[in-house]
Amino acid sequence: MAADLLELVDVEAGYGRAALVLRGLTVRVPPASVVCLVGPNGAGKSTVLKVASGLLAPRGGRIVLDGRDVTGRGPQSLLAAGLSHVLQGHSVFPEMTVGENVLLGAYTVRDKVRVAERVDFVRTLFPVVGARWDALAGALSGGQQKQVEFARSLMVSPRVVLLDEPSMGLDPKATATVFEQITRMRDAGTAVLLVEQNARRALEIADQGCVLDLGRVHLSGPAPALLTNPRLGDLYLGHPPP
Amino acid sequence: MRSGSETFVKAAGLVGLAGLVVAFPGLASDPFVLSVGVVIISYAVLATAWNFVGGFTGYISLGHAAYSGLGGYATGLLILRADVNPWVALLLGGLVVAVLAVPVGIAALRVRGASFVIVSIALVLVLLLVFQSWESVTGGSDGLRVPRPFDADVLRPEQHQRFFHLHAVLLAVMLLCWWVIDRSRFGMGLKAIREDEDKARSLGVPTVRYKLAAFVVSAFFTALGGGLYALWFGFLDPIFQFSILVGSNMVLMSLLGGVRSLFGPLVGAVVVGYATEFFKAQYGDTQMHLVAMGVLLAVVVLFLPDGIIPAVRGLLARLRPGQASIREVTQEELAAEVRR
Known part of the structure; x- marks a missing residue:
């Protein structure tokens, strides 16, 4: 079995002086796989991604990317190291064209030939990108904007992509397209760490799953097994008040 | 993709505009009209210079008069105190201001939004006090007379013409x-x-360096505009050089024309400059022209929030065939769209 591409080991993190949000959390992402984090609001799912991408410095534990300790490194450094983060909500630049949005994903890449190759790659993977290249990104539907964000995240040939609630605010048809694109990213060799409220749907396409609550992993394992595990409902849906 | 006819229309428009600018001094009916032309094109220079920072980064500086004023004084003082050739003084003045803009930019660009606006205003007010009090160098409230760069035999109308072209x-x-x-x-x-600074940084855009570069370029061109105006007008008064109204006018002109358009500030300068002179002529020495400008600003905010050029572009796009919101489609086209 291949070594894990991204590892968060015993990570502790929080915002400002407030109490810890992550309390000794460990998550591992193997190459070319989808690992899904599910859990109730406030479980710390988005915080895991922020810590992994360098947007939030951990207070304890370590982060290992492809065998190298990258704990404390900033987002630009991690982006250059092959880790890309698609933020929650719509994060396109609405007043810029789809093409400009996608090219911004390769802003740190100076090699024009490589950029052109990546553009061809993402245009094939996400047909809407090619079809609406000159349109303003803000004029696209929510699902299309999400595909532009995915395309942008793949411009640096990342080995790991962090996706924060990609189906948020999308209709069922657009959600289906987004999940289909996630599996295509995995099939193209990219590892995906996915945070998603739509737990059942996310676990259906994931290889591994982790259920978080109060900053810890309470349940983890192969996604198909998690889907049938009765504790998933207990942990994710919470217990009714006495 | 841009169509051939669109490119042709744009090229023809550009040639027409250049022809109009070249021919304007000859078409002006009298020296007064010509001098108004110089004032308007001077506004266009300042607004376009402002747009390097305002249009590209979205940082709204109301204190850009600091750089036009400094450019004017630097040019004048280099001629008077160091006996430098006027044109060399103009360029040196621009460079001096660009160098000064580096530390100012490093400090000011650390804050965003309303805080940046306030910092920019503070700078122009500080400079006003300094240039008013430092009488031995700047002439203080009495002002500074800047020598004309042309020989005495070049008459006033010809000076207007030359400065219009410069x-x-x-x-x-x-x-x-x-x-x-x-x-x-x-x-x-x-x-x-401009769209989202934090997001840009997370994608690897060196935001601090880029903002500073745009700020310095903007300050350099604004200083050149101020210096050229000083050479033309021949007199500098700190009250007018370091006025927040000058900076506000740069913002108004750019917003009116469209800050995201190449020619937006130019269009805005022509409208605001002409309107100012028109209202002044209509209402004499009263302050009615300021009221009229206020009304103009309100109209812009209410009806043209993106500026004249984007509004006209949007209107033309709507009139283009196939761009209407309601259009006829065949059953096959509709089915294909639904499948997509």
């Missing part, structure tokens, strides 16, 4: 720079900063 050359250089930046990797980074 401003036009400077404006053309600035527009070319703006156009080049707009299409460059640097420009794409700046526009990303």
